[in-house]
Amino acid sequence: MKAPVTDETPTDRPDLGEVVLAARNVAKSFGAVHALKGVNFDVHRGQVTTLFGENGAGKSTLMKILSGVQRPSSGALILDGQPIELHSTVDAQNRGISIIHQELSLAPNMNVRDNIFLGREIMGRGGVDYAEEERRTRALMRELEEDIDPLTPVEDLRLGQQQVVEIARALSVNSRILIMDEPTSALSASEVEVLFKVIRDLKARGVSIVYISHHLEEALTITDHAVVLRDGNMTAYAPRAEIDLEWIVRNMVGENFDLGSPPTGYDMGVPALELRGLSVGAASGSGVAVDRLDLTVRAGEIVCIYGLMGAGRTEMMECAAGRLPALEGQVLLHGQDVGHMTIAQRIAAGLVLVPEDRQRDGLVQTMTVGRNLSLASIGNFTRGLFTNRSDEAAIIDRSIREVTVKTDGPDAPIGSLSGGNQQKVVIGKMLATKPSVVLLDEPSRGIDIGAKAEVFRILAEHARDGMAVVYTTSEVNECLSIAHRVIVMRRGRISAEFTQDLTKEAIMAASGESLVA
Amino acid sequence: MSDGTNTAAAKGNGGRDLNIVHLLLEGRAFFALIAIIIIFSLLSPNYLSVANFLTMTSQVAIFGLLATGMLLVILSGGIDLSVGSTLALCGVFAGFLMQGVELTALGVILYLPVWAVVVCTLAMGALVGIVNGVLVAFLKVPAFVATLGTLYVARGLALLMTNGLTFNNLSGDPSFGNTGFEWLGFNRLWGVPISIFVLAATAIAVHLLLSRAPFGRWLYSTGGNARAAELSGVPVKTVQVWVYVLSGMCAAIAGLVLSSQLTSAGPTAGTTYELTAIAAVVVGGASLMGGRGTVQGTLLGAFVIVYLGAGLVIVGVSSYWQTVFTGAVIVLAVMLNSIQYGGKGRKT
Numbered sequence: 065m066k067a068p069v070t071d072e073t074p075t076d077r078p079d080l081g082e083v084v085l086a087a088r089n090v091a092k093s094f095g096a097v098h099a100l101k102g103v104n105f106d107v108h109r110g111q112v113t114t115l116f117g118e119n120g121a122g123k124s125t126l127m128k129i130l131s132g133v134q135r136p137s138s139g140a141l142i143l144d145g146q147p148i149e150l151h152s153t154v155d156a157q158n159r160g161i162s163i164i165h166q167e168l169s170l171a172p173n174m175n176v177r178d179n180i181f182l183g184r185e186i187m188g189r190g191g192v193d194y195a196e197e198e199r200r201t202r203a204l205m206r207e208l209e210e211d212i213d214p215l216t217p218v219e220d221l222r223l224g225q226q227q228v229v230e231i232a233r234a235l236s237v238n239s240r241i242l243i244m245d246e247p248t249s250a251l252s253a254s255e256v257e258v259l260f261k262v263i264r265d266l267k268a269r270g271v272s273i274v275y276i277s278h279h280l281e282e283a284l285t286i287t288d289h290a291v292v293l294r295d296g297n298m299t300a301y302a303p304r305a306e307i308d309l310e311w312i313v314r315n316m317v318g319e320n321f322d323l324g325s326p327p328t329g330y331d332m333g334v335p336a337l338e339l340r341g342l343s344v345g346a347a348s349g350s351g352v353a354v355d356r357l358d359l360t361v362r363a364g365e366i367v368c369i370y371g372l373m374g375a376g377r378t379e380m381m382e383c384a385a386g387r388l389p390a391l392e393g394q395v396l397l398h399g400q401d402v403g404h405m406t407i408a409q410r411i412a413a414g415l416v417l418v419p420e421d422r423q424r425d426g427l428v429q430t431m432t433v434g435r436n437l438s439l440a441s442i443g444n445f446t447r448g449l450f451t452n453r454s455d456e457a458a459i460i461d462r463s464i465r466e467v468t469v470k471t472d473g474p475d476a477p478i479g480s481l482s483g484g485n486q487q488k489v490v491i492g493k494m495l496a497t498k499p500s501v502v503l504l505d506e507p508s509r510g511i512d513i514g515a516k517a518e519v520f521r522i523l524a525e526h527a528r529d530g531m532a533v534v535y536t537t538s539e540v541n542e543c544l545s546i547a548h549r550v551i552v553m554r555r556g557r558i559s560a561e562f563t564q565d566l567t568k569e570a571i572m573a574a575s576g577e578s579l580v581a
Numbered sequence: 582m583s584d585g586t587n588t589a590a591a592k593g594n595g596g597r598d599l600n601i602v603h604l605l606l607e608g609r610a611f612f613a614l615i616a617i618i619i620i621f622s623l624l625s626p627n628y629l630s631v632a633n634f635l636t637m638t639s640q641v642a643i644f645g646l647l648a649t650g651m652l653l654v655i656l657s658g659g660i661d662l663s664v665g666s667t668l669a670l671c672g673v674f675a676g677f678l679m680q681g682v683e684l685t686a687l688g689v690i691l692y693l694p695v696w697a698v699v700v701c702t703l704a705m706g707a708l709v710g711i712v713n714g715v716l717v718a719f720l721k722v723p724a725f726v727a728t729l730g731t732l733y734v735a736r737g738l739a740l741l742m743t744n745g746l747t748f749n750n751l752s753g754d755p756s757f758g759n760t761g762f763e764w765l766g767f768n769r770l771w772g773v774p775i776s777i778f779v780l781a782a783t784a785i786a787v788h789l790l791l792s793r794a795p796f797g798r799w800l801y802s803t804g805g806n807a808r809a810a811e812l813s814g815v816p817v818k819t820v821q822v823w824v825y826v827l828s829g830m831c832a833a834i835a836g837l838v839l840s841s842q843l844t845s846a847g848p849t850a851g852t853t854y855e856l857t858a859i860a861a862v863v864v865g866g867a868s869l870m871g872g873r874g875t876v877q878g879t880l881l882g883a884f885v886i887v888y889l890g891a892g893l894v895i896v897g898v899s900s901y902w903q904t905v906f907t908g909a910v911i912v913l914a915v916m917l918n919s920i921q922y923g924g925k926g927r928k929t
Contacts (some may be wrong), residue, residue, distance in 0.1 A: 387812065408814035417812060425812055430805035430872035439802055440813035442795045450793040493813060 084109040084272050085130065085161070085241055090139030092125050102139065106289075107241055107272050112263065115273040116312050118539050120261045123276050126293065127243050130274065131163035132156030160240035164230045164247060168390040170221040172219035177201045178241055180233045204232040208262055224255030231262060242266065243274040248282055259390035260286050270511070278372055280312055280572070292316055313569055323517055323545030326366060327524045331374040335399070336532035337384070337415065337501045342393035342413030343556075344379040352391065353379035355556035361532045363500065365483075366523065368547035369536040371384035372575050374557035378420055381503045385417030386410045397501060413439060418491050418507060420536075427478050428491035434460040434474025436489050441496045459496055467492035467522055484515025491519065495526065504535040508542055520546045540571050583875055606921050609914075610865050610881035617885060621892035628895050629797050635774060637891045638884075639842070642776035645883040647854055648861035649780075649787050650831025652879045653824040655862050656791075658804040658871025659717055659724035661825060664832040664858055666735035667709045668851035671836035673739045675702045676748030676846030679762060695761045699837060706833025707826050709735055714822030728825075732855070739848035739916075747847035751840065776838045780880075783834065788876040800824065804871025826897035860907070864914040868922055885910065 085107040092100040100122045107113055107130075117123045128134040131142070132150035140147050143159060150156045153163070170179045177197050184198075186193045196572070201214035210228045218226055227247055234242050248256050263273060263286055267275055277283040284290075290307050292300040292315040300315040344354040354376040361367050371377050382388045384395050386407040395402050397415050405413065419425035427436055437460050438445070445455035460474045467488040478486065487507065494502060504523070508516045523533050524546045537543060543550045552560040552574035562575030605612060620628035648666045678698045681690040693701070709731060716727035751762045768775050791797035802810035803820045811817045825827040835854075840846040865882030867874025886907060893903045 279882060385812070406816075407811060408816060411814040419809075419812055423810045424806075428802045428805035428809050428872065430868075431801060435798065435801075439810070439815070441799065442798050446795050450789070451798065497814075 074359055080489055082106075082108055084144060086124070086142040087130065087136075087242075088142060090126070090129060090136045090141070090520060092122075092129060093135065093137050094526070098296055100129075100136070100256045103293070103296070103298050104569075105130075105291060105298065107274055108270055110267055110270045110291055111288035112273045112275050112286055113289040113291060114277065114287035115291050115293060116280065116283070116316055118316055118541075121293045121316075122296040123293055124245065127163060127245055127274070127276065129450035130156075130241075131161055131243055131525055133163070157237050157239070158414065160238065161243070162234035162237060162241070163243040163245065164227070165245055166444045170226055173217065175215050175217050176212055176221075176229050176232075178213035179229060180214075180236055181203070181526075182233075184237070200236065201232070204235060207235070207265075208232060209258070221314075222255075224258075227255075227259065228262075231259075235266075239271065241272045241274065243276075245276045246278065247275075248277060248279060256282065258522050268343070280309055280362060284309065284312075308527065310569065313572060323542060324520045324524055326546055326548045327528045330364060330528060332365050333530060335360045336363045336397070337361045337534070338394075338396040339380070339384060340394040340396065342377070342380065342383060342395065343391040344383045345391050346379070354383065356393065357553075357556065357558060359551070361534055362500065363530050363532050364527050365549065366533040366535075366547050366551045368543045368545075369534065369553055370538070370540065370543050370550060370575060371536070371553035372538065375553040375575070377460045377553055379556075380553075381417055381505050381534070381536065382419075384503060385415065387417070411494075411497050411499070412443075414498070416440070416497055416499040416502050418492040418494050418502065418504040420505035420509065422487055422490050426493075427486060429478060431478060432474060433464075433469065433471050433476050433478055433481065433489060435495060436478050437463045437474070437493050440493050463492040465498050467495065468518060470512045482515075484511035484518075487511050487515065488522075491522065495522075499531065502534070506537060507535050508537060508539070516542070543571055590789050591929065595664050595693075598686060606917065607866075609884055609917055610878055613864075613910075614881055614885050614888065617888050617892060621888075621896060623846055624892075624896045628892060633891075633895070634838060635772075635777075637887055639774040639776045640891070641880075641883050641887045642774070642780040643839050643842075644854065644857050644887060645780045645880055646831050646835040646838065647858035647881050648865075648883050649784055649876060650828035651855075651858040652865075652874055652876065653787065653800065654724070654828045654865060655792075655859070655867050655869060656800050656804045656871055656874050657821055657824045659821065659824065660728065660806065660859065660869070661713060661828045662725065662728040662855050663731040663735055663793075664828060665851040665854035665856075666732045666739065667706055667829055667832035668836040668839065668854060669848055670709065670735040670739040670742075671702045671706050671833040672749065672840035672846040672850055673742050674705045675699075675762075675840060676751055677742055678702070679751050680748060695764075696706055698762070698865055703830050703833045704839055706829040706831075706836070708829070709832075710826035710829025711822065713829070714825035718818040718821035736848070736852075743846075743848050745843050745848060749845045751844055751846060763841055763844055765838055767841065767844075776842065779834060779838060783831065784876050784880055789877060796820070796823070801872055804873075806872075857886060857916060860911045860914075863911060863918065866914075866921070868918060869915075872921075873922065882914075 083106045087103060087105040089102045089104065090100055091098070091102050103122070103126060105126065115123050115126070125134065129136050130374050132153045132155050135150070139148065142148070148159065150159070156162070171182065174182070177194070180201055186196050188196065198214045205214070208228055208231065210225065212221065212225055212228065218229060221229065247259060266273060275283060275287060284304070288304050290302050290304065290312060291298060292312065294316060296453045302311070339357055339359040341356045341358060342354055343356055345353050346353040357380060369377050379388060383390050386405060390403060397410070397413055402410055402413060402415065428439065431439070438456050441459060442451065445452050445459055447455070457474070464471065464474065469481070469485050469488045469492065471485065478489065481489065491504070491507065507519055511519070523535065527533050548563070550562045550571060551558055552571055554575055560570070562571065618629075627633060647668065651661055651664060675698050678693050678701055681692045683690045713728050713731055716722040717724045765775055765779070770778060791800065797816045799810065799820045802813065802815055803817050807817050836851070839850060861881050861882035862870065862874065863882065864885050865874065865878030865880070867878060889906060889910065890903050893906060894900070
């Protein structure tokens with residue numbers, strides 16, 4: 065490693081001895097959304113370069129461009145001093161660049177050997193040379209010190225082992241540059257140790273690694289260089305020796321965009337929603353996603369729940385709303401147990417959920433804006449056997465004005481709206497049922513900052529009118545906006561609760577995102 | 582008002598050329614029907630006559646009834662392969678009831694009046710539908726497989742009930758007061774076969790159900806995105822059961838009309854009719870993914886298929902060619918559906 069210099073800002077002429085792959089002024093737009101706005105990025109030879117940034121900062125987009133999944137709208141990639149264009153992931157692989165995606169891309173029904181050589185089968189006389197593939201797989205596994213039989217179906221492996229198979233696949237094509245997108249998110253502590261040992265071995269063999277992780281502390285133990293990305297811009301560069309956790313957080317979060325402040329000047333009412341000792345099973349079937357959780361939210365109160373992926377936020381909300389069954393514990397709405405009620409009954413009782421994934425759970429893509437907005441409140445405009453058109457039109461018009469949806473009109477297809485406006489439709493649909501408690505799972509996901517501010521303003525207004533609001537987020541800035549109280553969840557439990565003296569560092573610490581346990 | 586016209590209106594602001602293309606695309610089943618009528622009228626003087634139109638339309642009635650029920654199932658994102666067999670089972674069941682039910686314990690033979698036979702037959706159709714619906718909604722059997730199973734079971738039961746034979750005497754006996762079964766298929770009101778009125782009434786009822794009743798909205802949202810519908814408080818499973826029940830009842834009505842038209846009830850009636858019904862729904866512009874389609878479209882689809890087939894017969898084209906033409910029309914229709922819904926459908 066060269067002597068540390070304070071400024072590692074990429075130069076126009078990268079040092080070829082130091083930099084193996086460089087991105088220069090790379091921008092990427094998806095329609096009107098600018099995911100990357102002219103980014104410079106260096107991958108250091110034989111070292112680990114970690115990319116830090118919040119959700120939506122553009123990390124994944126940059127990784128996809130470096131690995132040939134997507135092509136930049138403008139800008140250049142320079143490999144060993146030569147400008148290159150990556151046409152596909154295969155093209156990138158041929159040049160020695162491999163990526164291990166956050167969501168593993170293995171075929172679970174096939175065995176380890178077949179997954180490693182998928183699409184690059186070794187041909188012998190009379191078909192695939194399975195013996196040779198198996199021999200090489202065994203060699204790779206020995207190298208990675210993992211005792212995995214090449215003939216084990218991938219679905220029988222633990223997630224950590226599957227990660228190792230992904231790495232083996234990348235190594236099997238002799239990658240010089242390995243991009244790892246959140247490789248530890250599914251790993252246990254001991255598996256992380258193994259992975260880090262593998263990474264050190266790879267470095268010793270001259271492999272350059274680009275590392276992305278939300279676990280800042282973990283990343284700091286392995287990285288050689290840190291680069292911070294925020295809102296599609298590179299904001300800071302530094303070698304490991306010169307930085308600490310505080311530096312990363314400060315550069316990641318940046319200055320606050322005004323997302324509002326907690327509404328004040330009124331008294332909060334009686335408890336509207338109470339969760340008592342609530343446990344919810346994990347989607348994988350074993351273990352619990354929510355572990356004996358207690359939470360009380362009063363009328364007029366806004367509670368923000370912060371946590372990393374897999375902290376159990378979504379499961380808690382879906383259980384409260386009636387989509388997931390509770391293993392134990394109670395959900396009380398205004399003091400009444402609603403555990404036996406269906407989703408529809410809970411909506412009628414005033415408890416609604418705005419789901420995390422609006423495309424999958426929020427919108428009916430085949431219906432118009434208006435019909436999406438009125439879907440949850442059909443009963444309110446049904447007279448006798450039939451729906452009443454003018455009543456429905458009135459409800460839709462009010463919703464469109466209330467949540468300020470920008471649309472050509474109620475008859476426009478839902479797909480014609482921008483992400484932020486689609487999100488407002490999902491929120492407006494649930495608010496049209498006149499709920500007393502509203503749960504919002506990542507309401508700001510994938511929408512721009514302006515729409516975010518509007519969503520928070522709408523929520524604050526309703527809280528002032530006595531609605532209890534609970535929202536989750538994985539962006540610290542959003543905890544510091546309209547919430548009266550911030551709750552941090554970690555591994556299915558509440559690990560911290562803040563009503564004042566909030567700092568970003570404290571919230572992130574409690575979530576397990578930093579050194580402090 | 583229908584979803585079809587809604588989207589047409591929404592897209593109508595894209596310039597004049599686009600308008601015409603969209604009009605042709607949206608109204609393709611209608612224009613196809615007009616084209617079929619004009620072409621065959623020019624080819625054969627016998628085609629364009631009131632008598633022929635009434636004959637063809639009473640054929641449409643059978644397929645139209647099946648297709649209307651099928652539309653409901655397809656809107657929910659499912660498929661009902663059992664309707665042809667249900668039609669036969671219900672026809673045979675009606676024939677069985679018309680013969681008189683011998684109650685050995687009481688030592689009497691029970692002759693039900695025709696209205697009671699109709700009610701019992703509808704209940705039989707609904708029963709098949711409940712089985713399908715519960716299999717699909719609660720036991721999570723894929724609709725294709727569940728209804729393929731009931732296709733065989735219902736057909737087998739129909740064969741068992743008659744030992745493979747056909748009930749030929751459905752006219753009843755005046756002394757028992759159970760005459761009048763042939764009214765449904767044979768009689769005419771103002772010169773129009775009753776079966777056409779039956780179809781019209783069913784279609785109007787289903788249209789109102791889809792466009793005005795909350796159930797319609799539930800159904801479109803269930804087919805469009807069941808997860809989102811469920812989280813919006815739509816009783817998705819109830820909707821799924823009901824569409825199969827309604828489809829079974831439509832098949833029962835079709836069974837009654839067909840056996841009345843034929844004055845006989847055979848266990849092999851309606852074989853492959855389910856495919857014709859699916860074809861009518863698809864030609865009528867519905868999406869097999871669910872969530873898109875209208876009653877008007879489905880009826881037009883049924884008219885296109887029957888009028889095309891009858892026209893080919895009248896101009897003397899071999900029935901083998903009919904099969905080829907029908908197949909081509911179906912594939913063409915699906916292609917146009919993908920163009921219409923392409924890019925804005927859900928990604929799967």
